Amino acid sequence: MNIGARVVKNLIKGPFRVVRTFQRLLDPAYRLQHRANLSVKSNIPRDRIKLLEQNPGQSSDRECRLLAHLAMEADKSGSIVEIGAYKGKVTAWLVEAAERTKGEARVISIDPHICGTWEEYQETVQKFELDNRGLKIHKELSHELGQSWEEPISMLLVDGSHEYEDVVTDIDDFVPHVLPSGYVVFDDARGKIFPGVTRAINECMRPRPEFEEVGMIKNFAVFRRKAA
Numbered sequence: 001m002n003i004g005a006r007v008v009k010n011l012i013k014g015p016f017r018v019v020r021t022f023q024r025l026l027d028p029a030y031r032l033q034h035r036a037n038l039s040v041k042s043n044i045p046r047d048r049i050k051l052l053e054q055n056p057g058q059s060s061d062r063e064c065r066l067l068a069h070l071a072m073e074a075d076k077s078g079s080i081v082e083i084g085a086y087k088g089k090v091t092a093w094l095v096e097a098a099e100r101t102k103g104e105a106r107v108i109s110i111d112p113h114i115c116g117t118w119e120e121y122q123e124t125v126q127k128f129e130l131d132n133r134g135l136k137i138h139k140e141l142s143h144e145l146g147q148s149w150e151e152p153i154s155m156l157l158v159d160g161s162h163e164y165e166d167v168v169t170d171i172d173d174f175v176p177h178v179l180p181s182g183y184v185v186f187d188d189a190r191g192k193i194f195p196g197v198t199r200a201i202n203e204c205m206r207p208r209p210e211f212e213e214v215g216m217i218k219n220f221a222v223f224r225r226k227a228a
């Protein structure tokens with residue numbers, strides 16, 4: 001494209017870009033992701049971030065940065081609970097973030113690993129020495145643990161079974177234990193691929209008056225319990 005054509009293109013697109021930038025600046029979800037990128041950059045060394053990003057997993061690097069930010073920001077007197085660990089990518093990010101909080105936040109990771117992910121999960125645990133860094137692993141279904149759950153939670157990630165009944169059960173079992181100002185994040189909450197997740201959120205999470213919806217970020221639906 002010659003210079004003249006490029007100038008004309010920029011003149012036409014310029015106003016749209018300005019409007020889009022303003023729209024984004026007003027969007028709390030966009031601002032949260034922006035803060036997450038900055039806080040991860042300033043709290044976790046660059047070579048460490050690179051290592052964490054190389055891990056296999058289903059969440060994108062951007063999503064992992066957001067989760068790490070929420071874990072660093074959440075109330076330190078509760079645990080960070082991950083339902084659905086898969087190969088441990090998010091687990092490693094959460095442990096890294098928990099260490100950078102001033103309190104005693106620890107990470108609890110729940111997954112039965114019925115689809116053959118246990119070995120790769122263990123590789124991640126060993127590579128990052130997660131079990132020496134306060135990680136508690138539960139190789140079981142979330143409901144097996146959730147039905148007698150009593151610990152306070154500062155941040156909850158719901159990314160286990162995506163069936164409607166199971167997501168409802170996760171909400172019923174764990175969400176009441178989330179502390180004031182604590183976060184609840186649902187993965188795969190956007191679109192029609194996992195209708196069970198969307199339905200459970202609509203019916204069982206959105207009506208809870210003690211929570212406010214922070215917004216949809218990528219595939220995440222993010223909620224925060226109102227301050228006490």
Ligand SMILES: C[S@@+](CC[C@H](N)C(=O)[O-])C[C@H]1O[C@@H](n2cnc3c(N)ncnc32)[C@H](O)[C@@H]1O
Nearest residue numbers: 057058059084085086111113141142159160161
């Ligand atoms: C979508 S993957 C999680 C991806 C992971 N958060 C990541 O980003 O790499 C879903 C995981 O949930 C686990 N899972 C399925 N049903 C579960 C349940 N009822 N409780 C806990 N974990 C469950 C599966 O074994 C699988 O590893």
